Each structure stands twice: as C-alpha cells, then as structure tokens.
Amino acid sequence: MIQVNTLVKSFGSVNVLKGINLNVQEKEVVVLLGASGSGKSTLLRCLNFLEIYDDGEIYIFGEKRDPHKSNLNQIRQEVGMVFQHFNLFPHKTVLENVIEAPIHVKKIKKKTAIDTAYDLLDKVGLRDKAHEYPGMLSGGQKQRVAIARALAMAPRVMLFDEPTSALDPELVGEVLQVMKQLAKEGMTMIVVTHEMGFAREVADRVVFMSDGKILEEAHPEQFFVNPQTERAQQFLRSIL
Numbered sequence: 001m002i003q004v005n006t007l008v009k010s011f012g013s014v015n016v017l018k019g020i021n022l023n024v025q026e027k028e029v030v031v032l033l034g035a036s037g038s039g040k041s042t043l044l045r046c047l048n049f050l051e052i053y054d055d056g057e058i059y060i061f062g063e064k065r066d067p068h069k070s071n072l073n074q075i076r077q078e079v080g081m082v083f084q085h086f087n088l089f090p091h092k093t094v095l096e097n098v099i100e101a102p103i104h105v106k107k108i109k110k111k112t113a114i115d116t117a118y119d120l121l122d123k124v125g126l127r128d129k130a131h132e133y134p135g136m137l138s139g140g141q142k143q144r145v146a147i148a149r150a151l152a153m154a155p156r157v158m159l160f161d162e163p164t165s166a167l168d169p170e171l172v173g174e175v176l177q178v179m180k181q182l183a184k185e186g187m188t189m190i191v192v193t194h195e196m197g198f199a200r201e202v203a204d205r206v207v208f209m210s211d212g213k214i215l216e217e218a219h220p221e222q223f224f225v226n227p228q229t230e231r232a233q234q235f236l237r238s239i240l
C-alpha cells in the first residue's frame, strides 16, 4: 500500500530523515516509535506531502508519487491525517467541520456529505454533538471529531501523529477505542504514539526510529520483550 525508498529530508543544514525504507501492507497497523526529534512527524508529513522530501521515492497504491508532478490534493485525500492538536474550525459546528472538505475539496453534494457525516459521527460516538461548536467539547471529543473529519474524505490510509498526547489521561481511552475499531475494520494505519498498550494490542508491527533512521522493525511482542539495539532498550526504559 505504501512503499518508501531511501527517503531523505533536511531542514536547512539539518538532515532529519537519513534514508528511510518502509513498506506498509494493506490493512496493516504500524506503530512508529522513537524519541522526540527522531523524525517521526517529518516522515508522516512527507507521506501525505505536507513536507516535500529531498530525495528518495514514495509509492502509494503502487503508483510513484512525485511531488512535482502528482496532484497533491489527490494524495491528501487518499492519505488522511490526524494531528496531536485537532485543528478543528472553531466557528463551525461539528457537522460543518466534517462536511467542509468533502463539499469544497471533493465537490460532493451537500446532502450526501451530511448523510456520510452523520454515519461517521455515529462511528465515533458523537452524533448527538453534531450541532455543537468545538469549544463546547472535551479534548477527547474534539479528537474524535477530527478522526471523523479525516474519514469523511474516504482515505485509504490513515496517519496519526500522537493523537492522544495533548489529552488529559482520562480522555485517552475513548480516542484509542475509536482507533482500535478502525483497525479492526481493516483500515491501513501508521500511528505515532507513546501508548504502549495500544501498540502491544493493535499494532501488527512496531517500527523504531532513531536519529532519522529506522533502527528496528518487529512484531510488538518481540520488540517490547526483546529489543535488539541499545537505543531501543534505552527508549523503552525511558517511557515504561
């Protein structure tokens, strides 16, 4: 579904991604781990072309995506992203947030977009909040709206960048629950998270990054029980 070959990205003189190779299969859930600054967000942002990489190749659904030739809007529709900070439009209701991009970017009929939006709000347990404004919602509810909004574009892959890191601890579970359900339904997902319980339970594979490189890839049980590199051992000690 996604193939990344020797991806390189620098910001000025700082080389942030140093030749990333990564393959993600359809329906696979990959959890991306690594210390702060290791390049996880930059990698996700390159995958939906919020950042333009300097060198390497990205294939999505078997097609090479060239940032200078491909239609970036099209790619961003196929690859949904959820951020740590939900970035909802504060002056739009929950429903309006969810239908905005389908109507204005995808040119879907309003009636259809609204029907889909209600289905998605059902899925994340927030149909009853459809006409409220984000300011009235808890952080966990906002993040669930953000997930519904990303799903409204019918992406084939979902990227999550620390979706629960900004939440009070008691609100983390409801967001993870929605993500678990998505995984169960067969969504292909790449998730950056520090929720090790989620990684253990839901991930098909853990990818460990350090200093712009992938150091380890393993099944979660194998990674958590028996990390191979000193860096990974250090990382696990620091978070567990």
Ligand code: ADP
Pocket (backbone or CB within 6 Å): 011, 014, 016, 034, 035, 036, 037, 038, 039, 040, 041, 042, 043
């Ligand atoms: P992570 O998500 O693993 O914490 P990031 O991908 O956010 O890591 O950052 C990796 C490195 O790239 C950091 O050193 C960070 O300061 C740098 N970086 C990220 N984005 C930018 C940017 N837009 N401009 C300059 N440096 C950046």
Ligand code: MG
Pocket (backbone or CB within 6 Å): 040, 041, 042, 161
């Ligand atoms: Mg990050």
